[in-house]
Amino acid sequence: MSENLSHLIEHSAQIAWDYLECTGQISDAAFASRFLSTTVEEMVRKGERRRLMLTNRAITAFEHRSNKEAA
Known part of the structure; x- marks a missing residue:
């Protein structure tokens, strides 16, 4: 099944x-949205394609980021 990269990142x-x-x-929807999108996009750029x-x-x-902030 082929999925275009923007859909892969979004899903x-x-x-x-x-x-x-x-x-x-x-707790911060805007931050979480940006963080998740950026993290997934970086992995896709490095070649990962498994959803x-x-x-x-x-x-x-x-x-991990949340745990570091809480400490």
Whole structure:
């Protein structure tokens, strides 16, 4: 199944957003949106095309950033 890159980025970031929102981890919607989109886009530029990998890595990056800010 071929998916154009903009849709891949959008869908991966949306899945990550949905998970983080459901778990109550999004306090600043604008920041979270930019962070997830940028993180996924950077991975796509480096060659990653697996949606699940993009989504999971974006979630992990967001959680790590949130944990650093809380410390």
